[in-house]
Amino acid sequence: MSRTSCPDTACSPQPCGRQPLLRAPSRAIVTTVSLGHLPLPPRPDRWGSDAKDLCPHPWNMLEGLLIHKPDEPIQYMISHLKQDNDHVPRICILGPPASGKTTIATWLCKQLNTPRITQETLLEETLELTKEVKAFQERGQKIPNALWANLIQERLSNVDCIKQGWILEGFPENRDQAWMLQSAGITPRHVVVLYAPDTVLIERNLGKRIDPSTKEVYHTTFDWPSDPLVQQRLVEAEGISEQETAKHLLEYHRNFPRVFQIYQQILKSINADQPCADVFSQVLTYVQTWCRSAAPFTPRILFCGPPGSGKSLQAALIAQKYNIVNIPDNIVLKLLADRLNRLDCMTDGWVLHGFPKDLDQAEQMERAGIIPNRIFFLNLPSESVMERLAQRMIDPVTGERYHAMYKPAPLPDVQARLKQNPKDTEENIRICLETYYRHAGDLEEFYEDAFYINADQDPYVVFEYIESCIVKPLPHKS
DSSP: OOOOOOOOOOSOSSTOOOHHHHHHHHHHHHHHHHHHHHOOOOOGGGTTHHHHHHSHHHHHHHHHHHOOSOOHHHHHHHHHHHHHOOOOEEEEEOOOOTHHHHHHHHHHHHHHOEEEHHHHHHSSOOOOOHHHHHHHHHHTOOOOOHHHEEEEEEEEESSHHHHEEEEEESSSOOOHHHHHHHTTTTTOEEEEEEOOOOHHHHHHHTEEEEEHHHHOEEETBBBBBBBBHHHHHOOOOOOOHHHHHHHHHHHHHHHHHHHHHGGGGGGEEEOOSSSSHHHHHHHHHHHTSOOOOSSSSOOEEEEEOSSSHHHHHHHHHHHHHHHHHEEEEOSSSSHHHHHHTTTHHHHOOEEEEEEOOSSHHHHHHHHHHHSSSSSEEEOOOHHHHHHHHHHHETTTTOOOETTTTOOOOHHHEEEEEEEEGGGGGGHHHHHHHHHHHHHEEEEHHHSOEEEEEEEEHHHHHHHOOOHHHHHSSOOOOO
């Protein structure tokens, strides 16, 4: 394990307390089997939210035991450990008709190399329950929710879903189906709900076309294929008239609030009334992020980057939102160690920026027991650094800061009295950049589990990405 991938330990004095994390669940499993019932041990949350990522199998195994109640629990646990699939995607893509579920699910399955499962694809599979479902269809009867859940459970037990995960599109449609999935032990890790105004959805549906060979979805206005052969074989989708679409939308709006209540802790709503690429980018970002845990977590965050990359701003935003301590970079190591050992830093966490500046300082921090659990390198081109810093000015009368490009002085008399800080001259900035880049390589090698962020964009976009990295588990080596 690398020096920076230590869990957030609240109970263990060891900086990398792996053994205490593993021993407690192991004893609980033995007790469970011998007594014949399933008293749960303390959740890994008690040891910090990142601890669960270091040993996910025992807890997930116990959840499975509670749900499935196997006759042979030991054999069940052995099979579970052999699967080694606790990190594969488990995603539901939901939304009203024409919201883009199929497009997004298809792109996701290609990106994540994960099977896409819909009610239509289930009927094409050679599964034991497929004939029973088709029999209901032939009689014109509604397929029972329990039968759908059993069919999905059978499909998800196939090897590809076990090893690669799954993307379930358009299901569950109502609360009963969601409960059936839960009863069958099918629990998604991420639920994405696409939404758009009904008028937009109706317009989209009218132009919907299907390629019967590939099942790809196209649109007469927004997404027409360039290949003439594909154009010739496109067919109009069923049930896309304005009346039928309105009927389906009404049913969706009636059922969805109850589905939302069940999945609200793992659900993200995304506006589908924007370009598909933008929708997909937001969906992909979400499904690759572990959902926020309510477990105790003490953040120890370090920001590195060249001058002007926004380290102090991001540190202030993080400190303000999460009520943790913002440590300035002008504290020498002994004072820094004393400050970080105070009660507020130990309990609430801390965010440090601008230090260490070189490998020697990083090694001194480690020897002093100052070990961050999130490290970010903010990358910014030199020309952008120069643009941000060299054009900063300050009003000596009011103390207000201005920028020639981003925040010009409002009045000519204010502009006339602006002064530049001597450290913001182009020569000084160039010297600072040369110093930073001389040591940056050693720091990046030292903090090998760091996250790298393009800081040449809106600060709040940068902040959202940083936040998503903070709330997901620590990176770990396979």
